[in-house]
Amino acid sequence: MSGSRKVTAAASVLLLLSLAGSVLLLRRLDQARTTATPEEVLYLNSPKWVKRLSLGYDGLLADIYWTRAVQYFGGRHVVGAKDYRLLYPLLEITTALDPKLIVAYQFGANFVAPNPPEGAGMPDKAVALVEYGIRNNPDNWKLYYELGFIYYYMKPTDYGKAAEAFERGTKVPNAHPFLRVLAAQMAQHAGEIETSRMLWQAAYATTQEELLRKNAVAHLRALKVDEDITGLETMVARYREQTGVLPSNFNVLIGEGMLLGVPVDPDGKPYKLMPDGRIELRSPEDFSFVVKGLPPGYVPGPPKFH
Amino acid sequence: MSRVVYIAANTFREAVRDRVLYNLIAFAVLLSGAAILVGQISIDIERLVVVNLGLTAVSLFGVVIAIFIGIGLVSKEMEKRTLYTVLSRPVRRWEFIVGKFFGLAGTLLVNTFFMAVGVFAALLYVSHKFQSSDAWILVALFFIVLQLLILCSLALLFSSFSSPLLSAVFAFSLFVIGSFAEDLRLFARMTRGLTHGLAATAAYLVPNFSALNVIGQVAHEQPISWHLIACNTAYALAYSTMAICGAVLIFERRNLK
C-alpha cells in the first residue's frame, strides 16, 4: 500500500498548505473590508424590516446585532475613531429584535448621549431609546436610573426631568434605595461632585458589562481628580492671601502644616504645582473626562478605559 | 491523470442529462423574469430589482444544485455500487474524487452560465441596452461560481464519510454559517482564553461566503476592487483544495459497504 501512503502524505501536505493559505487570505480580506460602509455593518437599516426578515429567529439576530454594536464600539472607539453614527441604529435594531436586552439601553445611555469624543452627542435619541426600553420593561428600575442619568449629563443639565425620571424609578418594586436619594438631590440641585460620584457608583453597581464598568471607573477617577485639584487650588489661594506670594512647591505648604505630604493623583503620581499657582496632572492623558488640572490648550484625546 | 479527465467528463455528462437540473435552472430564469414585473411596480428601481432578484436567484438555486448534485452523484455511486466497478479498474481513489470535483465544477459553470443569460436578458428588457457598469454583474456571477465551487467541494467532503441526507444538512448549514462568517470572526476576536481558541478555529474553518456576496454592491453599480477579486479567487481555490484533500484522505481509508 505504498501508493496509498504517498497519496496520504501528498494530500496531508496540500491540505495544510491550503488551510494556511485560506487563513492568510481571510485575514487580508478582513483588512480590505475594515473600512466597511455603514450599510454593510447594518445589513438592513430599518428595525421593522430586520424584525420581519428574521422569520421569528429575532433572539439570535438580536444577539448578532448586539455583538456588532459592542464590536463596533469596543473596536473602533478605543482605537480612536470618532464615528458614532452607527451606534444608535445598531442599538435601535438590537432592541427592536430583543426589547428585553437591558444592557443595550445602558450602552445607549452611556455612549449615545454624551458629546463627542465621549459619545455620539445624541441625547434625544438616547432618551428615546431608554423610554422605548421602559415601555417594554416597565418594572426594571435600572432603566429609570439610566434615563435620569442622561438628563443629568445633558448640557445644560435638565434637573427637573432627571428628578422626575428617578422619581418614576422609585415606584418600581425592588427599586434600589439610592434612586430616592438621587431624586431628592436632583430636586435641590445640590452637591455637584457628590451627586456625580453617586451616579457613577450606581452606574458601576447596576451592570456587569465590562465596558460600562470601565466607563464608570474612568468617571469616578476623574471626579476624584477634579475634587483634589479644587481643594489644592483653594489651599494655594489661601496661602497667597496669608503671605502675599505663591508657594514655589508643595513642601512650602507641608511646612506650613497645610498638607501632610505631597498630594498624589489616583494613580499615585504627584500633582504638579505650577508657577502661576495652578495645579496640573502629571499625565493628563491617563484621565479622561477630567475638567481640571489640564495644561492650557490641552485637547483631550478619545476616552481611555482602565 | 487522463483518468481524472474521463471521470470528470462522465460526471458532467451524467449530471447535465438529469432533468431535475433543467427544472431548477428554468425556475431560476423564471424568477429573473418575474423581477421585471416586480420592477415595473416600483418606479425607477427596475434595474436594481432585476439585478438583486436575478443574482439572488442564481446564487440560491446554484447552492441547491451544487449541494444536491454534489452529494447525489457521489452517494449514488456508492449506493448503486457503480463505484465498485470503477475502483476495480486501475483507478486510484483520489482520481475518482478529483475527477468528480472537476465534473461537478463544469456542470455548475454551465448551469450558472444559463441562469446568467436569464438575468442579462431580463436586464436588457428593462434597460434596453447594456452599460459599462454591467460588467460588475459578471464579477458578482464569478463570485457566485466561486461560492458554488466551495460548496461543491464541501458536498464531496461530507459525502466521503456521511449519508446523503446528513451530508446535505451539513453542507446547507455551512452555507448559512458561512454567510455570517464575518460576524463569527468578529465574535471570535472579542472572546478570550479557551473560548477564543475554539471560536477562532471555528471562524477560520467555516467557509467565508460574506466576502463573496457582492450582489448589493453591483446592484448599486458600485465597482469592486481588483484586490478583492484576487483575494476571493485565491481563497476559493485554497478552500476547495483543502476540502478535497480532506475528502481524499477520508475516502482513501473508507470501507465501501
Next chain:
Amino acid sequence: MIAIETIHLEKTYAVGFWRKKPRVALRPLNLTVEEGEVFGFLGPNGAGKTTTLKLLMGLVSPTGGTARILGKNIYEAEVKAQIGFLPEQPYFYDYLTAKELLEYYAQLSGMQPKERSQKIDAMLERVGLKDAARLQLRKFSKGMLQRVGLAQAILHDPKVVFLDEPMSGLDPMGRREVRDLIEELKQQGKTVFFSTHILSDAEALCDRVAVIHQGELRGVGRVAELTSSVAGKVELIWNGSAVPAGFSALGAECYTSGERARAVVADVQQEAALEILRRERLRLISLTPVRSSLEEYYLQKVNSAVKPAGVAQ
C-alpha cells in the same frame, strides 16, 4: 500459475454508532485458485461471499492477512488492469447509453481509442445488446443491466473475472446465456471466480467449489470428485400410482407423485426390486445409480459444527 491467493485474509467490521462492537465478516481465509479454473464460491446469503470479493477488489481493507492476484499485490494498478468485476445486482449510470457506459469503462481500463470502439461493438453484440446500444440505461430491464454488467467486466479482456451472483434476478433464458458466457471464458483460458447460492449453476460450471458459512470456509473440493462418488444406491422410476408391498421389505425409500412412482434402494437389492416390478407388470422408466450431489456436500458443510478456522483445499 496461481490466479488468486488469499493468505489468512480476514475482516471484522465495527458495528454500532457509539459503542462499536466487532462483527466478524470473514474469518482468516486461505484459498488458492489456479489459472484457467472456474471456481464457485458457495454459501447462503450473508455468509461472507461479497465481503471476500470486496476484499479482493480492494474496496474494503482487510483486518488481517493479504491477497494476491496473478502473483501480485491486489492494490497494484497492473493487477487491476488484468481483472474484471461484476458486482451483485449491478446498476449503472441512468443517463448514459450502454455504448457510452462501455466507452467509459474502456477509458478507465486504459484501452486505446482505436481498440475501444471496435471491441465495444463486438461486446454489445456478444451479450445481445446490439439493438439497445443507444438506449439510456434507465430504460433497461434487470436482465439487460446484468448483461451490460457482464460486458463491462470482460470488455478489456481481463485474465481473471470476478462475478458476484451473476445469475440472480435473471429469467431461465438469461441464466442460460450467462452460463454459456462463463463456459466461453473458460474455453479462452480465463480464470472465473464467481459467488452463488444456486447450486445447480455451480455444479454445471465449476471445476472446484468452496463452501463458506458464517464467515468461515467450510470446505473446498473438486466438483467432479464430489459428485462421482457413488453412494451405493440406485433409483428406480416406474409408471404407477402405488408402491408394491415388496419394496418395504427391501428397505427402500419410496415416493409417489401422480402417475409416477420412485424408489431408492441399495444397489445390492437392485435385482430384487426389478423382479418385484416385473411381477407386478409395472413399466420401468429409468434405473440410475445415485451419485452424491453437490447439494448434499453443501448441506453437510453448512450444517457442520463450527471448526477451527483456516481449512484449505
